[in-house]
Amino acid sequence: MxxxxxxxxxxxxxxxxxxxxxxxxxxxxxxxxxxxxxxxxxxxxxxxxKKADRVAAEGLVGVAVADGRGVAVEINSETDFVAKNADFQSLVREVTKVALQTGDSVEVVRAADLNGKTVDEVIQESIARIGENMTLRRLHVLEGDTVVSYVHNAATDGMGKIGVLVALKGPADKAKEIGKQFAMHIAATSPLALSEGHLDPVVLERELAVQTAKALEENASSAKPKPDAVIHNNIIPGRMKRFLAENTLLGQAFVVNPDLTVEQAAKEAGVEITGYARVAVGEGVEKKAEDFAAEVAKMAQG
The missing domain is CATH 1.10.8.10 (Ubiquitin-associated (UBA) domain)
Known part of the structure; x- marks a missing residue:
């Protein structure tokens, strides 16, 4: 190639x-x-x-929460200029409200009623009116005893470049208070999963392969090589432990108080984090030589 x-x-x-x-x-x-x-x-x-470091998309993520249910909806546009357009923001707001009430998938939301028309028809009308391709790309639903939302880089109330949802168990007042801090933490650190048990096994296998190869290569070029037992029983497990601490939400150092992990901070507050979602505009859309307009048009046709 x-x-x-x-x-x-x-x-x-x-x-x-x-x-x-x-x-x-x-x-x-x-x-x-x-x-x-x-x-x-x-x-x-x-x-x-992370793949999120290699994205090229515009648009907004809308978030909404009610009665222990939260949604994060991503609607893409071709340019950031349109993402700042009041009509586009109104579209995101209305579609997010529909998703909160009826949606459990993108397909369901697209077919749902919005002022007498389907959401998909409303989006198509917006494309014709605004003059730029756009698409309802992703929907994440999170449920729990208490669900808290946060928007980072907010364009207006309830929408921005990054939307976060956090589900918690425990006293509602405490859950809402510290839940907002946890949501801000998630926006900043972008954990891969809630805990080790929630991590994709493929991700763990890939990381183990990288750390093993790296440790063996470093040892082979060292002036004082360590025994294989030390490499496999100490160094590699130590690096994997650090990987988990850096990439799982519960294992990360809490940004508000780095002396505590997120899990410890939750316990001190008398709550438990049961789930989260972090949706960033364009996440997973790989950069290509073609412009993003073609990418959005392709998704819109699908």
């Missing part, structure tokens, strides 16, 4: 690696971006890069 300058730039942007290192990583992995990230990490040339 031909390694293009755009691919090298994307890898550099997501990992901070040098140009030649990024090019070599892509060459060694036949242009596989995720494998190239792992190759760089094995060589100690990059930190873990």
């Amino acid at each position: 031909t390694v293009t300058a755009q691919m090298v730039k994307e890898l550099r942007d997501s990992t901070g690696a040098g140009m030649m290192d990024a090019k070599k990583a892509l060459t060694e992995t036949n242009g596989d971006m995720d494998a190239a990230v792992d190759w760089l990490r094995t060589k100690g040339l990059a930190k873990a890069a």
Whole structure:
């Protein structure tokens, strides 16, 4: 596979690696971006890069909560200019309200009634009126005893670039108070999962493979190599423990009080976090040579 300058730039942007290192990583992995990230990490040339670091989309995430149910709805647009448009923001607000009342999937929301028309028909009318492609891309529903919402980089009330929902058990007043802090923490740290048990096994396997290869390579080039038992029983497990602490919500150091983990902070407040959702505009939309308009148009047609 031909390694293009755009691919090298994307890898550099997501990992901070040098140009030649990024090019070599892509060459060694036949242009596989995720494998190239792992190759760089094995060589100690990059930190873990999340897919969210490689997105190119505009639009807004709308959030709404009522009676132990919360929704986060992502509607994409071609440009940030339209995302600031009052008509577009009104569309996001209305669709989010519909989702809160009736939706459990994008398909259900698209077919739901909005002022006598389906949501999909309203979106199509907005496209014609505003003159830019847009699509209802994602919906996340979260339920719990208490559900708290937070919007980061808010464009207006209830919508912005990042929407967070947190579900908690415990006294409602305490849950709402500290739940907002937990939601802000999630917006800032973007954990991969609630706990180790909620992590995708594929992610764990991939991280273990990277840390194993890295530890063995470092040991092989060391002037004083350590016994294999030390590598496999101490160093690699230690690195995996650190990975879990950095990437699971309950294991992370709480941004409000780094002396406590999020789990410890929740216990001190007398609550338990039972779930969360973090939806960022464009998350998972890979950068491509084509512009985002084509991406949105493709999704809108589907």
